[in-house]
Amino acid sequence: MMKTFLNNISYENLTDTESVILDYFKENVKKVIYSSLSEICDELYVSNASIIRFCQKIGFRGYNDFKFKLKTDLSRSTFSSDFWTIIPQNTEILKDFADSLNENQMNQICDYILTNKSIYIYGQNMSSFPAKYLYSMLLTMDIRCILINWHEFLISLSSTMPENSILILFTNYGDKKSYSSVIEQCRKRNIKIIWISSKEIDFSLVQEDDIYICANEVTISTNALMTKMTSLLFVQIIIEMLMQKR
Amino acid sequence: MEFSHTNSLHSLTKKELEILQYVHNHSQEVSQMSIQAFAKEIHYSTSTVLRFCRKLGFSGFPEFKYSLKTNKNIENTTTSNIQSFSKIKSSIFMDLDGTTGLLNTDNILQIANILSDNPPIYLHKPGGLTDVPVNYLESMLFLSGCRYVQKSSSKRLTQHLIHTAESNSVFIFISNSGAYSSTVDVAKEAKLHGMIVISISSIENNDLAEVSDYNLRLFSRQRENVGADAASRLSTFFVLSSLIEFFALYKKGVENDENLSK
Incomplete structure (x- = not known):
């Protein structure tokens, strides 16, 4: 209580x-x-009037006045105050991310997507959602691409991708062990890699020619949940840019 | 259109939300219309329009139109590449800000309250782009501690689940427009069978919202590419992620309370 x-x-x-x-x-x-x-009347089996009378007796004008006081009282305790600020805060985080994006880099990504015949999109676990979203959107826009959401699949495909393909990698933090063999294969075939990571990744993975975007994902305070909203926003911006360029 | 008065969006009636969506989709035309022409176009009285403008914080229709025009002028001058990039961003955030204004914290809290009782949760996958947010919601629910989340990818399976699920199970439906007929059909059926129906759909008057016990609204523009649905789902993701975040906080709050009362 x-x-x-x-x-x-x-x-x-x-x-x-x-x-x-x-x-x-x-x-x-x-x-x-x-x-x-x-709703309270139904729950308690009392009349509207009884509740209003009660509220007036303890010094309020009515039920809504009472509720308002209760709300402000509660918002002083830390947890409830989070409730009312969480959504505007999230919007601000997204705006900051959008402002941090480099326009030339974004245009470059679009050009790669529009001019290249072989596009591979990779993401597993939570990263599979922005990957799948980008994939589905590109398909509806008549841009053919291949979706990979399985690491072994990526490893095996990385040795058969045609030269000069693009590989768009959605990852949480770019685990070096799991990506180094993939990258090695890609380099041999001159494959362009576009990284979109939730956290800063190990820089030894990123080559000069690669495009690297850190989405600076914020974790939900209570557990390790990541909403991937910044990565999804990145996808949306790319899609809107492609729609205009087509 | 700018939503500098997003707080007032809560207080808009269904009619007024409909007007807002209309303006959102036709801002250019509306900025050239007289109040009479506009009222006629949307089949409402001029006084409804006037009330709508006042609620948004404008003195009347002319000021409202003026704000549409100035926004449009900004858009018109953005022909070069640099400006089109910021135009894209601002149009995305227009939808997100609008959605933020529509998200009613009371509604989300009620849903969080229901989910925290760990009821059986059923998700309906309608096919197409909407499946991505549905899968997203499924993972997020599991990650935030829900134990019984089921997902159906066909109308007939969902109907079967409705008939066999215990009453007061939770059914969640997502439709960007809220008008996708197969989703609306199953939602109605779930409602008829005494299920708790939660939906996420557009601010426009829509059948899905009508039949739901709880409904979260979002801003969206319908868009197609030769028959293929290409409407943005970013607002849907935003609503879902906000819901999950609220839910996580709510559970933390409940746990804290329990610890305190011990």
Whole structure:
């Protein structure tokens, strides 16, 4: 149970019904702040008027006034305040990322995609989503490409890709062990690699000719979840640019 | 169009959201229209239009139109490459900002509350581009601790699941337009069988939103390439990632509470 002003209310002057309401509010603080009056009535089997009377008795103009106070009370505790700021914050992160993109580099990527016959897109695990999204979008735009979302598959394809193909790699942090053999193969055949990584990757993997974009993914604080939103945004920008250039 | 008044988007009625989507899609035409012509075009009264403009923070229709025009002028001067790049970015963020304004935290919290009870969750894959966000949601749900997530990739399997699932299971449907008929059909069926229906769809009035218990809205523009759906799904991803983030926070909050009360 969360401590709010409700805990300071004394039961002395309350009727039985009102005590029930108070108990319910105390036990369900978080539910109450986003429930409507009628939802609470249904739950408690009391009338609208009883709840409004209760709210007035403890010093509010009505239920919404009460709810508002409860909300602001709760937002002082750290966890709830995150709730209301999280979405605008995420939008800001995305804007920063978009502003950090180098336009010439983006144009170059588009030119590669438009002029090259063999395009390979790779991503596994969470990175498979931006990869799949780019792949599906390119297909609907009549740009043929091949999707790889399996590491062994990438290793085997890397020795058969035609010369001068492009390989677009979505990766979390570019594990050196798993990529070095792939890259070695690609270099032999002069394959252009475009890296899109969530975190900074080992620079020994990236060659001068490669294009490298770090999406600076932010992890969700509670666990290692990554939303991949910045990588997805990158894909969207590329798609819009391609739509214009076509 | 700028959404400097995004906070007020919450308070828009269904009608008004419809007007907003119309303006969003036809900003150029609208900026040339009189209020009478515009009202006629969208089949609403002039007073509805006026109320709509006021809610968005404009003094009236002329000011609203003026803001459309100035935005358009910025767009018109962007012919060179450098400017078209920033134009692309600003058009993407117009959709994202609009979606941010529409995301109702109460609604998301209610959904987080439902998910935290660990109900059986069923996802419907309609085929096509929307499958990517559906798969994304599936992984994210598993990663954030949901135990019973099932995914169906055919209408008939989803119908079968609806008939065999215990009541109060959660069915989640995603449709960018909210009008894709096979998705709307199964959503209706799920609702009829007493399932909790959650949907993610466009701000336009749509059937999917109508039948859902909980609905998250987004801004989208329909786009096709010779029959193939090419509409951006970025807003859909954004809504889903926000939902998952809320859910993670919500669970953390609940755990904290439990620890405190011990």
